[in-house]
Each structure stands twice: as C-alpha cells, then as structure tokens.
Amino acid sequence: MKTKLKPDADLSAQIAKAIRDAIVSGELIVDARLPSEAELSETFGVSRPTVREALKRLAAQSLIRTQRGATGGAFVNRLRFDEAYGDQITTSTLLLSMNDVDFETACEARFALERACAPLSAKRRTADHLAAMRAEIHRQQQPGLSDEGFCASDVAFHRTLVDGAENPVLSYHLAGAVEGMQPLMNMITFSARDRARIIALHVALTDALEAQNPVGVEAQLDALCQETLRLGRDVRAARTRNTAP
Amino acid sequence: MKTKLKPDADLSAQIAKAIRDAIVSGELIVDARLPSEAELSETFGVSRPTVREALKRLAAQSLIRTQRGATGGAFVNRLRFDEAYGDQITTSTLLLSMNDVDFETACEARFALERACAPLSAKRRTADHLAAMRAEIHRQQQPGLSDEGFCASDVAFHRTLVDGAENPVLSYHLAGAVEGMQPLMNMITFSARDRARIIALHVALTDALEAQNPVGVEAQLDALCQETLRLGRDVRAARTRNTAP
DNA sequence: AGACATTTAAATGTATGACAATTCTTTTCA
DNA sequence: TGAAAAGAATTGTCATACATTTAAATGTCT
Incomplete structure (x- = not known):
C-alpha cells in the first residue's frame, strides 16, 4: 500500500485517500485484510484515532468492513449492486433538492433514462415483472390511497x-x-381525474410490454412524461398564484 | 436533530445515521452549522472521538464540511453535481470490477443510456460541443496515440x-x-483498422448531431455499440485461446 | 479617533493511554 | 477425548491533554 500522502488536508483524509487508491487500483483485492489499526498508525506515523477516522471514512463509502476479535480487522468489501442503491438514491435526492433543479429538468432526465430501458424490457420482461406491475396498478386504483402512497406505488x-x-x-x-x-x-x-389518466397510461404501457412492443412502451412513456410535466406546471402555477396574487 | 439511535451498530455509525437523516429530511438545511463536537458528545452521550468518527463518515459522503477556528465547526455541505461526479465514477467502476460484470452487460447499459441523450443532444448541442467532439476525433487520428489515450479520448x-x-x-x-x-x-x-472504423462512426455521429438529426445519432450509437461488442468478443476469444489451448 | 499589534476564546486536529468487548486459539483439566 | 478455561489479538469506546487555526475582543500607540 502506498504511504505517499497528499499535503494540505486532514491526516485522516490523506490516509483514507491512500488506502482508497490502493483498493481502486486493485492493489488491495476484495476480502483482503488491511493491517491492524496499530500497524497502520505505525506505517503512516499517526495516532490510532487518526487511523480510525480514516477507516470510518472508507467504511462510510462501503469500501471496507470491520470485524472485531482475534481474527478481526478491516477487510476490503465487495461492493454489491443492491447495497449501492441506497447511497445512489440518497445522493440523487440531495442533488435535486440542494441545487433547486427544475421539475422539468429532473423529469426530462428521468423519462429519457427510462426510455433507454424500453427496448430491453420489452424483450426480456418476465411474467413476474408483468404481475408486479399489474399489482401496483391495482394498488393505484384503491380510492383511499394517499398521494404519497400513489407516488410510492x-x-x-x-x-x-x-x-x-x-x-x-x-x-x-x-x-x-x-x-x-x-x-x-x-x-x-393527484386528483381522481389525474390518477385515472396515469393509471390508463400504466395499463397501456404494461399491455405494450406484455406484447413485447418496444415502440408502444416508449410511446406510453412519452405520454406519461407529458402528463407528469403538466401536473408539475399546475403545481407551480398554483404556487405562483398564492405567493404573488 | 433526532437523538434516537438504532441499536446493534457502532455508535459512530448510529450517530452518523441520525445526523444524515436530519440532513436528508431537511431538518438541517444547507450551510447550517452543526453543534460543536463537544456539544454533540454531550447530546448523544458519547465521547468526542466517537463523535468525530461519525462526522468523518459524513464528510466522506460530502454531506458536511468542517472549518477550524473560532467561528468554525461542521456545516451542512451543498452537494454539487460536479463534485458528485467523482464518487459516482469511483462507485460505478468498483461495481463493475468487483462483480465480474460481463462486458456485454456493461456495454449494453452504457449505450442504452447514451441513446437516451440522443434526442436532447440533437436538439440542444452548441457549436462548442461540436468543436470539442471534432477535436477529440482529431486526437483519435494521431498515429502515435496509445490504446489508453484512444480510450480516454x-x-x-x-x-x-x-x-x-x-x-x-x-x-x-x-x-x-x-x-x-x-x-x-x-x-x-485497438488495431489501426478498428480505430478507423470507430473514428468513421464518430464522424458520422457528429455530423448527425450537427444536422440535429436524432435518428441519425441513435443509428451511429447503435453501430458503435455493435462495434464495441465485437471488439469485446475478440478480446474474450483471444483470452480463451491462450488459457485453454 | 483611528490604525495596528496583542491577547483571548472557541473550535477542530492530533496524540496518549487505558479499558471494554469480541472472537479465535491454546491450554488445562476432568 | 472432550469440554471448559485461560490467553491473545483486534476493534470499540472513553478520558484527557495539547497543538493549531481563526475570528473577535482588547489594548496601545500615533
């Protein structure tokens, strides 16, 4: 592992960077055990708390995991897709909320990316996928469903x-x-009429997916995008009316 | 800020989670100053090193920044898109390398996502974008360019x-x-012939983009995807020949 | 009064040492 | 032989102290 550090930063950040580089470069492979905290503090010439701060930084990025006990230590973690989802979602959410991203911009990106999946999904969707989507449609039709519930579905x-x-x-x-x-x-x-419109599009989309018709899926996605943008405009219009009458 | 902690985890992880939740939920807004480390250790009933480990976890995710001095402390950081790129790329790279993702799978995802941009780019590309792309094409035509350089371009x-x-x-x-x-x-x-083929596709793609022809852009992307998959298959075939002759 | 130097205070950064908790290994004893 | 007990290595946590940085308050001189 490299012990060359970049100056002008916290020691713990420098050490974290050195270890991170070793992991990314493949010098430390998955499940490899890092030296103990005591050894690392010797190697880098810092105290144990400083080493620990560095290790916590790496743990926060799921790059390592730690185990207590005699055969314990810090191990390079295998980053798995399902584990990475959480961070990805948190970061995406914060990026949108902290940078005042237009509803239109976010919406455009979302549906553009979804459209990218349409041909592949039309080809490969299984009966399970179709069943799960129809189950969500059914949930969306429940009259007592809250707006948040509708959104989550x-x-x-x-x-x-x-x-x-x-x-x-x-x-x-x-x-x-x-x-x-x-x-x-x-x-x-979401008014009852809005929901009905969206659900109709969901049904049409699922039908097209079942028929393995990629063009149809894309068409329904485009329609959903337009519908969502319209709803977003309505919200903004209502807010403008209220704040500057 | 919530002081309710989830058991069965390191204290520093629990504290980091509590603060992270407060940031994500909007309870702590951008540029808000967190209590000092001494106050936090009082609040959560832990020692200062433990609080510091929690803060380092958050700093590793760019959720907070710290400042020394009299008016210093930990502040909620505004997560910016260009700062988030680095982590996003690191994570994506590790996900691919650590999970032995097929070249085909990664390639398919990449070009599907790029296709999603085609209509928008065709509509909005500026002269600067076109110039930058043609400059990269020019670079790709240099005879002495290494494979890594070709790839980077x-x-x-x-x-x-x-x-x-x-x-x-x-x-x-x-x-x-x-x-x-x-x-x-x-x-x-990349053999000279491979490069020539790819560069020809890049030229055609850029021309279609200049003509604001989204269908043309998508067509060239599809061709590039096929070409890249072919090169990937060649590499795998060569390796199979070498390891199991 | 104003400008400049000094002190002070608050905060993070780092170090040291100790102890607790955990987990595997080794030893001991019935 | 087998099970219990001791031991050792390692991370988790705490308490305390000191160093460093920064801004504000204070003082001093012109």
Whole structure:
C-alpha cells in the first residue's frame, strides 16, 4: 500500500485517500485484510484515532468492513449492486433538492433514462415483472390511497419496468433517477381525474410490454412524461398564484 | 436533530445515521452549522472521538464540511453535481470490477443510456460541443496515440455528447455509466483498422448531431455499440485461446 | 479617533493511554 | 477425548491533554 500522502488536508483524509487508491487500483483485492489499526498508525506515523477516522471514512463509502476479535480487522468489501442503491438514491435526492433543479429538468432526465430501458424490457420482461406491475396498478386504483402512497406505488411500478431489462448496471443507474425524484413528485396533488389518466397510461404501457412492443412502451412513456410535466406546471402555477396574487 | 439511535451498530455509525437523516429530511438545511463536537458528545452521550468518527463518515459522503477556528465547526455541505461526479465514477467502476460484470452487460447499459441523450443532444448541442467532439476525433487520428489515450479520448467524446443534452441530472447519471467502463475498455487492443472504423462512426455521429438529426445519432450509437461488442468478443476469444489451448 | 499589534476564546486536529468487548486459539483439566 | 478455561489479538469506546487555526475582543500607540 502506498504511504505517499497528499499535503494540505486532514491526516485522516490523506490516509483514507491512500488506502482508497490502493483498493481502486486493485492493489488491495476484495476480502483482503488491511493491517491492524496499530500497524497502520505505525506505517503512516499517526495516532490510532487518526487511523480510525480514516477507516470510518472508507467504511462510510462501503469500501471496507470491520470485524472485531482475534481474527478481526478491516477487510476490503465487495461492493454489491443492491447495497449501492441506497447511497445512489440518497445522493440523487440531495442533488435535486440542494441545487433547486427544475421539475422539468429532473423529469426530462428521468423519462429519457427510462426510455433507454424500453427496448430491453420489452424483450426480456418476465411474467413476474408483468404481475408486479399489474399489482401496483391495482394498488393505484384503491380510492383511499394517499398521494404519497400513489407516488410510492408509481415509483415501484417504474422500477419494475426498469428491472425488466434484466441488466443490473441499468437498474443501478436508474434507481437514483427514479427514486430521487420522489420528493419532487410528492409535492404534486393527484386528483381522481389525474390518477385515472396515469393509471390508463400504466395499463397501456404494461399491455405494450406484455406484447413485447418496444415502440408502444416508449410511446406510453412519452405520454406519461407529458402528463407528469403538466401536473408539475399546475403545481407551480398554483404556487405562483398564492405567493404573488 | 433526532437523538434516537438504532441499536446493534457502532455508535459512530448510529450517530452518523441520525445526523444524515436530519440532513436528508431537511431538518438541517444547507450551510447550517452543526453543534460543536463537544456539544454533540454531550447530546448523544458519547465521547468526542466517537463523535468525530461519525462526522468523518459524513464528510466522506460530502454531506458536511468542517472549518477550524473560532467561528468554525461542521456545516451542512451543498452537494454539487460536479463534485458528485467523482464518487459516482469511483462507485460505478468498483461495481463493475468487483462483480465480474460481463462486458456485454456493461456495454449494453452504457449505450442504452447514451441513446437516451440522443434526442436532447440533437436538439440542444452548441457549436462548442461540436468543436470539442471534432477535436477529440482529431486526437483519435494521431498515429502515435496509445490504446489508453484512444480510450480516454473516446470517453471524452461521449461525455461531450451527453453534456450536449444540457441537462445536469442526465450528465451526472451518465458520467458513471460512461467513465466507469473505462477500465473494461482499456483491456481492448485497438488495431489501426478498428480505430478507423470507430473514428468513421464518430464522424458520422457528429455530423448527425450537427444536422440535429436524432435518428441519425441513435443509428451511429447503435453501430458503435455493435462495434464495441465485437471488439469485446475478440478480446474474450483471444483470452480463451491462450488459457485453454 | 483611528490604525495596528496583542491577547483571548472557541473550535477542530492530533496524540496518549487505558479499558471494554469480541472472537479465535491454546491450554488445562476432568 | 472432550469440554471448559485461560490467553491473545483486534476493534470499540472513553478520558484527557495539547497543538493549531481563526475570528473577535482588547489594548496601545500615533
């Protein structure tokens, strides 16, 4: 492992970077055990708390895991797709909320990315995917469903569509785009008429997917995008009316 | 800030989670100052080193920044798109390398996502984008260029295509997909004939983009995908020949 | 009064040492 | 032989102290 450090930063950050580089470069492979905290503090010439701060930084990025006990220590962690979803979604959500991203911009990105999955999903969707999507549609038809519940079901519906492509890389990248938009979507009030429109599009989309008709899937996605943008405009219009009458 | 902690985890992880939740939920807004480390250790009933480990975890995710001095402390950080690129790329790269993702799967995901940008880029690309892409094409034509250099230029070319959509959300998500594949691409040896083919496709793609012809852009992307898959198959075939003759 | 130097205070950064908790290994004893 | 007990290695946590940085308060001189 490299012991060359970049100056002008916290020691713990420098040490974390050195170890991270060793992992990314492949110098430390999956499940390799790092030296003990005591050895690392010797190697880098710092105290144990400083080493620990560095290790916590890496643990926060799921690059290492730690085990106590005699045969314990810090081990290079195998980063798995399903584990990476959470961070990806959190980061996407924060990026949208902290940078005042237009609803239109986020919406455009989301549906553009979803469209990318349409041909693959149309080819590979299984009966399970179709059943899961129809189950969500059924849930969306419940009269007592709250707006948040409707939104959550919508997200689940679309994530199943994405998973239909049977490509974990695609699912990973789309998770952030789809779930990250949920807070923005939650600002929308879905009238009964709005819901009916969306559900009709969901049904048409699922039918096209069942028929393995990629063009049809893309068409319904485009229609959903337009519908969602319209709802977003309505919310903004209502807010403008209220704040500047 | 919530002081309710989830058991069965390191204290520093629990505290980091509590603060992270407060940030994600909006309870702590951008640029808000967290209590000092001494106050936090009082609040959570733990020692200062433990609090510091928690803060380092958050700093590793760019959720907070710290400042020394009298008016210093830990502040909620505004997560910016360009800062988030780095982590996104690192994570994507590790996901591919640590999970033995097929070249085909990664390639499929990458070009599917890039296709999603085609219509928007065709609509919005500026002269600057076109110039940058043609500059990369010129670089790719240099005879002395190494395979790594060719690859890096290829990545730059495609990222410019993505940026042409003028949608930061899209650029963010695509950065991981495109750059994360670079290590896989670096395993390919590009013969002079391969390069000529790819460059021809790049030229055709850029021409279609200049003509604002989305269908043309998508067609060239599909061709590039096929070409890349072919090169990947060649590498695998060569390796199979060598390891099991 | 104003400008400049000094002190002070608050905060993070780092070090030291100790002890607790956990887990595997080794030894001991029935 | 087998099970219990001791031992050793390692991470988790704590308490305390000191170093460093930064801004504000204070003082001093012109």
